[in-house]
Amino acid sequence: MSFLRFLLGCFKIITTGGRIYYSSIFFLFVLIAWGALGYFDQLQNGLITTNMRDSVSWGFYIGNFTFLVGVAAAAVMLVIPAYIYNWKPLKEIVIFGEILAIVAVIMCLGFIMVDIGKPLHFWHMLPFVGTINFPASILAWDFFVLFFYFILNIIIVTYLLYKHFYKKEYKKSYILPLVLLSIPAAIAIHTVTAFLFNALPARPFWNSALLAPRFLTTAFCSGPAILILLFQVLRKHTKFEIQDKAIFTIAELMIYSMAIFLFFTISEFFKEFYSDTEHIVYWKYLLFGIEGNRAIVVYSWASIIMGFTAFLLFLIPKTRKNLKTLNIGAVLIYFSVYFEKGIALIIPGFTPDTLGQYIFYVPSHTEIRTAIMIFSSGALLFTIISKVAIAILFEGFSFESLDKKVTQ
Amino acid sequence: MSEKNKESKSRRDFLKTGSLIGLGAVAAGAATYAGFAYEGGKGHPKVPHIEDSLSETEQKIKVLTENGELAEVDINSLAPVEKDEYQTAIQQQGREGLAGKHWTMVIDLSKCRNARMCMAACQNAHHLREEQHHINVLRMQDDRNSAPYFMPKPCFHCDNPPCTKVCPVDATFKRQDGIVLIDNERCIGCRFCIAACPYSARVFNWFEPKEVEGDDDLLYNVELNVPQKKGTISKCLFSADRLREGKLPYCVSACPNGVYYFGDLNEDTVTNGTSGETVRFSELIRDNAGYTIMPELGTKPRVYYLPAKNRLFPFQFEGKTTLEDEHI
């Protein structure tokens, strides 16, 4: 049993595939290249190619980062119900949830790297060699928890696939503590990410104790939404088996978290609008626009409307237990959370800035292309890793098939 | 170091002053080295030349030892400091700051008439682009019924700075003399500190910095933030390099209207940059109802304002303020 052969096997799986596989890989590569050209421009000319400025100093990149942290966190939180309800394909659910988490964390790092002005200085963040400002800086904490979470998930996924590859039973006593550990870690990454924004007295828009709880509840909507869709695709095309019942239970859990989110948001609205201090200006910009500028109003309302529709679709048992409407709801809630995190969270925090200036920000061409580069790289990575997982778990690819092919 | 030749006077002076004011043997050697770097960049032979009047073997140079004593050493016993060593040395002294000082600034709003000389001097010293401001004269109006006034706004060098604690790599820091600085060679450009600063004091180098002749040969100085570096943060430094030389900050000395006082809280004195008059800080603040901006945030700013009351100049507005016409 050597790890090298396992890697060789993975390589084999990745390089052999059908026409759909190759064409989708090719398509993703084209997208990546197209986005990379945009990013290249940013590397050459500096962040001036984005629409961020001193007033709105974080934008689309950090929004995407925040969203993806949520995806990474929630994918693993699904393990809780899977474990409690003892769903049959527990191992498979865990594996795909964690693959999603791994890819999401990598994309997070990607968004951080494109956002910072001096990627070459990033090594200063590394412990021992650099001068990381731990424990004072929350970004340092975030770096650590994300890294820890990433390693944890890599170990779990690799271990499970490795054992399966050699047709061995995995040791539950090894893996269960790790899986259970990854749950608080998942909560930690999202909480710490919320804390990045939370405790800045300079930015009243984020300075609310409900920020971290709201983060967690939205994450619990977007992550499972992806998995609901993914499980159905897997079920259709592979030997992956998951009962409708399990999917509906996930949907039921999402309902709770949507309801809690709604409650939190209403509390927030009440506090802001009823007290009606100057700090309300950020919410006004978000919801109604200011000085005739409504650049992000359409996104915030789109997010609200999609969220509400999804909430209703999930709430009514008839539509929840119908896969078609459920899937529509999953897509809607996914995009609702995406707009909420990607746009409605970061930008109003800076509009107006601390001087009271209004600089209206929308992502630039470069930012969108760069984001597409990262998202398609993520999709590519996810495709590849899932292909390995599917081949090993469901298609019976093992060390024997490797031998067969080598000797042929 | 053996080869000698005649050099222009300016260069001699440069080396002489450079060497004499050096702090400690390291700094003295460093200045000599800076001479190399400076001259080397201009295509001259890289040879130091201290005193013409002395013969080769007797060349003496005065340096401050580490204990603060003046000592004469033979020029030949000085070796040029390696570039890296020099860089580390100024980096280190820049991080430590001047012992026993606690710098503060007082801005008298009743005297400001938007002359903007402070801004020009600052941009010039720190090689800033026209749209970048370490100090910025804002047009303010507190209420519909009150009169507008001009308010110069540097970094407040807060005693409880929210900006330094968020920095993930300790690139921005507060020194013992109260100045908050940025090490551009360490800054990763995450802009967390911009988000944390309640006073919009920080500017980011979104683009290639302004081209200034000779910048390529210049060694980076953390007390000057020069040369500016693309993709990193910059902000007001209270002219830490000038304070080290015992001078008032660039903006303070450039003001024609006596707006700025600058000094040391420990000594309780501040000096007006225009008139040169030195007054008691505590009395100035007490008698003129001095205040700080948004003290409720707990940042403890070290820049005090005197209210724009009984203004010395009528409010004349010629359309040049940062708030309205520069969106950067």
Ligand code: SF4
């Ligand atoms: S004014 Fe802003 S940048 Fe300056 S020390 Fe205070 S918080 Fe930091």
Ligand code: SF4
């Ligand atoms: S931008 Fe630079 S100085 Fe500011 S927090 Fe980030 S690393 Fe620190």
